[in-house]
Structures are given as C-alpha cells and as structure tokens.
Amino acid sequence: MQSAITVSLVPEARQGPFVFHAGLEDACRRASELGFDAIEIFPPSASALKRDEVAALLAKYQLRLAAVGTGAGWVREQLTLVSPDETVRGRAVEFVRAIIDLAGALGAPAIVGSMQGRAASSDERSATLELLGRTLCPLAEHAHEHYGVPLLIEPLNRYETNLLNEVPNTAQWLTTLPSQNLRILADLFHMNIEEADMAASIVEAGALIGHVHFADSNRQAVGLGHAPIADAVAALKQVGYQGYLSAEIFPRPDSDTAARQTIESFRKCVPSS
Numbered sequence: 001m002q003s004a005i006t007v008s009l010v011p012e013a014r015q016g017p018f019v020f021h022a023g024l025e026d027a028c029r030r031a032s033e034l035g036f037d038a039i040e041i042f043p044p045s046a047s048a049l050k051r052d053e054v055a056a057l058l059a060k061y062q063l064r065l066a067a068v069g070t071g072a073g074w075v076r077e078q079l080t081l082v083s084p085d086e087t088v089r090g091r092a093v094e095f096v097r098a099i100i101d102l103a104g105a106l107g108a109p110a111i112v113g114s115m116q117g118r119a120a121s122s123d124e125r126s127a128t129l130e131l132l133g134r135t136l137c138p139l140a141e142h143a144h145e146h147y148g149v150p151l152l153i154e155p156l157n158r159y160e161t162n163l164l165n166e167v168p169n170t171a172q173w174l175t176t177l178p179s180q181n182l183r184i185l186a187d188l189f190h191m192n193i194e195e196a197d198m199a200a201s202i203v204e205a206g207a208l209i210g211h212v213h214f215a216d217s218n219r220q221a222v223g224l225g226h227a228p229i230a231d232a233v234a235a236l237k238q239v240g241y242q243g244y245l246s247a248e249i250f251p252r253p254d255s256d257t258a259a260r261q262t263i264e265s266f267r268k269c270v271p272s273s
C-alpha cells in the first residue's frame with residue numbers, strides 16, 4: 001500500500017475535507033517533504049489544469065498521481081449523473097469524461113463520489129440506480145479503452161446520498177453491470193458511519209476495492225478519532241489491496257499537523273512502507 005494526500009484547488013471547497021488548499025506546487029512540496037508517495041487532486045474542472053504542468057510538478061517532487069476527484073461538478077454546478085434533466089446529465093457526463101481524460105493521461109483514475117447524485121425519493125431508488133449504471137458504464141469503458149485505468153465509484157454516508165451507502169451493497173451492484181472496469185473507493189469515514197463491521201465489509205468487497213480514503217471517525221487524520229482503522233487496514237492486507245491510502249480529511253488543527261499525523265499513522269499501519 002502507498003500513501004497519498006489530498007489537495008483542493010476549488011475555492012468553494014475551502015471548508016471541505018482536503019488537507020492542502022494553497023495550490024498544487026505548495027501541496028506537492030509539502031507532500032514530498034513528508035515522504036508521501038502521491039497526491040490526490042480535487043480540481044474545479046479538467047480544463048483548470050494543464051496536463052504537462054501537473055506532470056512536471058509530479059516529476060519535480062517525485063510524486064505520483066493517486067486519483068482525481070469530480071465532485072466540483074456538483075459543488076460548483078449542481079451536476080449529477082442521475083439528473084432527471086437530460087441536458088444537465090449530459091453536462092455531468094462530459095464533466096466526468098474530461099476528468100477521466102486528464103487523470104487517465106497521467107495514469108490515474110477519476111473518482112465519482114458526489115456526482116452519483118441521489119434519488120428523489122426511496123420509491124425511485126432502484127430506477128435511479130439503474131440510470132446511474134447506464135451513465136457510469138460507458139465512462140468506465142472509456143477509462144479502460146483509452147487509459148487502462150479503472151473508474152472509481154464511492155459509497156457515501158446517508159447524509160450525502162441515498163443511492164450507494166455501503167461497500168458490500170455497492171460490490172453486489174457492480175456485479176450486475178456490463179462494465180468490468182468500475183472499482184470501489186472505500187472511504188473509511190463514510191464506512192465508519194454506514195458499515196456494521198468495516199473489516200468484514202472490506203473482505204466482502206475484496207478485489208473490487210480500487211482506492212481508499214484514509215480518514216478517522218471525525219474525518220480528521222487517522223489516529224485523531226476512534227474508528228477501528230487498524231482492523232480495516234488488516235482487512236485490506238488480507239484481500240491483497242495494493243493501492244493508495246489517501247488522506248481525504250479536514251486540515252485540523254492545520255494542514256501541516258494533519259499531514260504529519262497522517263504519514264505517522266500510515267507508517268504504523270503499513271510498517272513495510
């Protein structure tokens with residue numbers, strides 16, 4: 001497993017769960033000084049980043065790109081992949097596709113979290129999930145065919161969506177879809193709210209887990225809350241997970257302390273790193 005840390009480039013997400021907020025180079029320099037393997041970027045849109053500039057910064061600071069988030073499509077433009085308005089849905093698809101193209105060219109997957117949207121009511125959940133599958137699969141195939149990277153789908157806690165909340169249910173749902181290229185982003189903060197047993201859920205999803213958000217119960221750095229993170233990491237080892245533990249957490253008490261606490265916890269959890 002490898003370590004990663006988040007940087008948001010979205011002013012509207014200043015209060016969001018991202019460690020660094022002062023630009024890409026600042027984040028790369030700090031991540032590199034602390035010994036992180038990679039960064040995860042939350043950009044305002046694909047067009048806000050120049051691929052060559054990102055590649056140059058990654059090379060300069062000897063970092064990899066762990067993943068790129070698409071949530072700004074929701075935060076800034078209220079786009080979702082299940083909008084009943086076909087035009088809005090089409091814009092959401094294009095927003096995600098452009099991020100797949102940016103991230104994919106840099107060898108990283110895109111994340112669909114908030115962009116999954118929500119069903120208007122519980123009666124509409126299954127039809128909305130079906131629509132989500134229909135919009136996600138062509139995007140996942142695009143990521144596979146052009147870049148050989150998965151597309152990550154993230155179950156969120158019940159206060160953020162009524163579609164995908166639990167990791168095992170998401171794993172089961174993925175097996176019903178035609179694309180084999182979707183993988184689960186297991187966010188330990190959301191899992192601590194929704195799962196009966198985080199470790200058991202990880203074992204159940206097994207090889208379908210493609211990325212991990214490394215966060216404690218209070219969405220602070222691992223070690224500052226009370227979620228059973230050691231058990232979750234043991235379960236990830238058990239299923240042979242070799243991806244990133246990426247800190248998507250609040251910069252509390254400040255970015256540097258959160259980053260330092262994260263890398264210390266990461267080294268305790270993954271001693272061979």
Ligand code: LER
Pocket residue numbers: 071113114154156160187213248
């Ligand atoms: C995105 O990775 C996530 O976890 C959501 O909670 C963002 O609001």
Ligand code: MN
Pocket residue numbers: 113154187213248
């Ligand atoms: Mn997350």
